Amino acid sequence: MSEVRGTRAGAARRSAPWVALVAAVAALPLVSGDPTITYLATTAAIYVLVGTGLNIMFGYTGQVSLGQGALVAVGAYATGILMADHGWTFWAAAPVAVVIATGAGTLMALPAFRLSSWYIALVTLGAAMAMRSLLVEFEGLTGGWSGLVGIPRPAFGSWELGERDVLWLALAVNVVLFVMVRTIVDSRFGRGMMAVRDAPEMARSVGVGPARMKLFAFACGGATAGLGGALLAVHHGLVTPDDFTLDFSILFLLVVIIGGAARLVGPIIGTLLFFALPELLTGLAEWRGLIYGAALLVLMVYAPHGIAGAWEKLRARHGADGTSSDAPGTGVTIEVRPPRGEPLGVELAGVRKSFGGVHALRGIDLTIEPGTVHAIVGPNGSGKTTLLNVITRLLQQDEGRVLLGTEDVSRATAERLARRGVARVFQTPRLLGASSLRDNVLLGAYARERANGPATVLRLPWARRERAELEREADGLLAGHGLAGRADEEAAALPHGEQRLLEVARALMARPRLLLMDEPAAGLTPRELEALGRLIRAIRDAGTTVVLVEHHIELVASVADVVTVLDQGELVTSGAPEEALGDARVVEVYLGAPA
Numbered sequence: 001m002s003e004v005r006g007t008r009a010g011a012a013r014r015s016a017p018w019v020a021l022v023a024a025v026a027a028l029p030l031v032s033g034d035p036t037i038t039y040l041a042t043t044a045a046i047y048v049l050v051g052t053g054l055n056i057m058f059g060y061t062g063q064v065s066l067g068q069g070a071l072v073a074v075g076a077y078a079t080g081i082l083m084a085d086h087g088w089t090f091w092a093a094a095p096v097a098v099v100i101a102t103g104a105g106t107l108m109a110l111p112a113f114r115l116s117s118w119y120i121a122l123v124t125l126g127a128a129m130a131m132r133s134l135l136v137e138f139e140g141l142t143g144g145w146s147g148l149v150g151i152p153r154p155a156f157g158s159w160e161l162g163e164r165d166v167l168w169l170a171l172a173v174n175v176v177l178f179v180m181v182r183t184i185v186d187s188r189f190g191r192g193m194m195a196v197r198d199a200p201e202m203a204r205s206v207g208v209g210p211a212r213m214k215l216f217a218f219a220c221g222g223a224t225a226g227l228g229g230a231l232l233a234v235h236h237g238l239v240t241p242d243d244f245t246l247d248f249s250i251l252f253l254l255v256v257i258i259g260g261a262a263r264l265v266g267p268i269i270g271t272l273l274f275f276a277l278p279e280l281l282t283g284l285a286e287w288r289g290l291i292y293g294a295a296l297l298v299l300m301v302y303a304p305h306g307i308a309g310a311w312e313k314l315r316a317r318h319g320a321d322g323t324s325s326d327a328p329g330t331g332v333t334i335e336v337r338p339p340r341g342e343p344l345g346v347e348l349a350g351v352r353k354s355f356g357g358v359h360a361l362r363g364i365d366l367t368i369e370p371g372t373v374h375a376i377v378g379p380n381g382s383g384k385t386t387l388l389n390v391i392t393r394l395l396q397q398d399e400g401r402v403l404l405g406t407e408d409v410s411r412a413t414a415e416r417l418a419r420r421g422v423a424r425v426f427q428t429p430r431l432l433g434a435s436s437l438r439d440n441v442l443l444g445a446y447a448r449e450r451a452n453g454p455a456t457v458l459r460l461p462w463a464r465r466e467r468a469e470l471e472r473e474a475d476g477l478l479a480g481h482g483l484a485g486r487a488d489e490e491a492a493a494l495p496h497g498e499q500r501l502l503e504v505a506r507a508l509m510a511r512p513r514l515l516l517m518d519e520p521a522a523g524l525t526p527r528e529l530e531a532l533g534r535l536i537r538a539i540r541d542a543g544t545t546v547v548l549v550e551h552h553i554e555l556v557a558s559v560a561d562v563v564t565v566l567d568q569g570e571l572v573t574s575g576a577p578e579e580a581l582g583d584a585r586v587v588e589v590y591l592g593a594p595a
């Protein structure tokens, strides 16, 4: 992600290899008289296009699809039928093919809302397997086994594009798509997709709707496959069921995995390899399957993020200068910005939640006053995290009501609460591990960032200004957490304590009116603890209600205005810290009943 940020000069420098690559491929028909080269280059460009769409689905959003080839078939046949049978121009047929393939892609997404990633792989595999039979079955429309022939080339009036023009067209489409995808993955939408992929609950807690994101990803995959199919139809001039075998569908997933999933360059590298290798291996044709299999195995073991990932790692290793910033977290001097509105209080009435026979919450009545630090303590398994999950709507209670301010949110979604100004710090850090620290913090602003899809893709000035302002704010938060100058580092490489601080920074980026923190002190050093205490007080003083689940009683005693004690899903007591923590029942809960 950090690959796509920086100054204009930096952007030009980073774009240079791409411009050179496109120019080199575009020049192929001019320097080589061999039409096969042009033909192969066009096919490769179409594969990159389809692979890029799949990269959005699989690489960035984590939705495995083995049905991409089937969607290419939809695009190719729709174009072929409209052009060859109905005399449409390519320019009219291709958009219709894209719409149909997008619809088909979106239909394939429907099971994705309920099923895990690997079941979706099976559903899409089924689609890929069924496609050839469908093409044969609907002979009247598709031409059966013989397919559709005589699909004309795209034309402008009487000027019909030649083979090399189709290559240039495919390249131009790739360039536009590449820039669009680069912009999207570097926006709130890209961060939202990766949140759905890496930590779905965290995604919901920052306001990302997983269903919408998956739908968007599948629609992108469908649209690019449809466009790829349209180009393939006019490139080949005919389409037959044999063009769309199961192998063809699986090829795209391999292209993305081998090139490097969630890397913009991944589909390009993957396609080049799939085209270069067969040429290099012509003398070893009978061993080709074995060589592919072995190469894939070696790659998955030694370079699970594909060639692009391995290259990034190599560069990072050589680029590391061994310098480190200040001691982590010790310099928490954050100027906490005011929340997005008045602090929010919470009211729970008769809240019950069971998991099978385990009664995690047994009828909790509790009021959390706005603008206070309200600590919730209790032994392991007493229901604290379940209570936070019910308040933040990650869990639906079996009985009872939840009020946020004056609004009944008993049936609301977590995403809706995020938009209302609720933020969450999880018990174990849930981060975008492969993304930069800055992107992780920026994700916290998801629900308050105004840039919509068109404004993002078109890079409208107001959206760019908003983005620059948010980046400054994110860098300020990182600096306040002792992570200054490390904004471009990868989150997964941080030690545990710093990952927790990064989560706090992400939550603060939401400018929350209600902040729920689940054991933020776990694993922190004494100096970090002291800094955390100061931070929690500062957050409250800035006007945010804080709900703090914590085992560290000293921290609780030093920051809480009210302490609620839970035991076995029941509320033991609630009151000022000295009263609540000194209560004989609480001492009993923590130390066991007196003999």
Ligand SMILES: Nc1ncnc2c1ncn2[C@@H]1O[C@H](COP(=O)(O)OP(=O)(O)OP(=O)(O)O)[C@@H](O)[C@H]1O
Pocket (backbone or CB within 6 Å): 355, 358, 359, 360, 378, 379, 380, 381, 382, 383, 384, 385, 386, 387
């Ligand atoms: N998803 C779940 N499925 C089944 N049981 C669960 C689930 N979540 C929580 N529980 C059970 O509910 C009870 C309360 O768990 P919860 O995590 O809320 O406690 P806690 O007070 O936060 O504990 P800890 O301090 O260890 O984090 C425990 O017995 C736990 O095993």
